Amino acid sequence: MMKRLFAFFALFVSLTAFSYARDLPDFTELAEKYGSSVVNVSTTQTVRNTNVFPQIPNLSEDDPMYDFFRRFMPPNKGKKGPHEFQSRSLGSGFIISADGYILTNAHVVDGADEVTVRLTDKREFRAKVIGSDPKTDVALIKIEANNLPRVTIGKPDQLRVGEWVAAIGSPFGFDNSITAGIVSAKGRSLPQENYVPFIQTDVAINPGNSGGPLFNMKGEVVGINSQ
Structure with a gap:
């Protein structure tokens, strides 16, 4: 009797799981x-940092803290004045026309010096920002290509x-x-x-x-x- 009940229960669970899986999209x-x-959107931006960092303490190379400061102090090591570095970010976008118009977020391309679009076939294109609206966080960019999937x-x-x-x-x-x-x-x-x-x-x-x-x-x- 127990074997029959177990078999019935197992069949019920199996049918329920099958029915549930069948209903999933x-x-x-x-x-x-x-x-x-859908495309990959990558950007580079030159960031100007005006912070002034402290000098590395005057420690001898034998001091146990010397290596720590040497490794983790900022790159300018106490040099005063602004310095620049390249900031990179990643985002996505999608093609809305076969001739290369693409929608993405405004914050993805905001302030970018260079915008690069990579398609799923690994081709890369330099993109131009046509327009951007920070309030809606929508930007339109363009690449020079044709016959694109949209x-x-x-x-x-x-x-x-x-x-x-x-x-x-x-x-x-x-x-x-x-x-x-x-x-x-x-x-x-x-x-x-x-x-x-x-x-x-x-x-x-x-x-x-x-x-x-x-x-x-x-x-x-x-x-x-x-x-």
């Missing part, structure tokens, strides 16, 4: 069709809370990574930022995802991920 077609429309823009106002969505981007520089989740809320606003309503989701977003697209289940872009 499948993002394979979306990733295959639109993954190549996304389809959807209607964010038709999103429903609880609906499945997916993000594709380059977290930590890893190209074409996809994560999925649901719409948690609509019309969110940050403190003192009432200019644009945000879509809140539980999709995993990491550094480098900023500027990448948020897709609905139809494969339409309904938002830009920002972190």
Whole structure:
């Protein structure tokens, strides 16, 4: 009797798991069709630092603290006056036209001296910033290329809370990574930022995802991920 009950229970659990898995959304077609429309955006910026750092203490090389100060003091080692260094950052973007127009976050390209776009086929292009709006955190950039794969823009106002969505981007520089989740809320606003309503989701977003697209289940872009 116990064996029969156990067998029935195991069958019930198996059928329940199968039914649950069958009801989960499948993002394979979306990733295959639109993954190549998502790009890696990297920037370099010259940062001018005006801080004045203290001199390394006058220690002998035999002093146990000498090696510590030698390793961890700032590069200018007490030199007064401003100095410059190159700052690099990573983000994502998505192609909206076959002739090279790309949307990304404004903060990704803000102040950049050089913007580079890398496609999924590993080709790299120097990009020009066409326009940027810090309030909406949206920027339009352009590369000189043709016949590029592009996304389809959807209607964010038709999103429903609880609906499945997916993000594709380059977290930590890893190209074409996809994560999925649901719409948690609509019309969110940050403190003192009432200019644009945000879509809140539980999709995993990491550094480098900023500027990448948020897709609905139809494969339409309904938002830009920002972190």
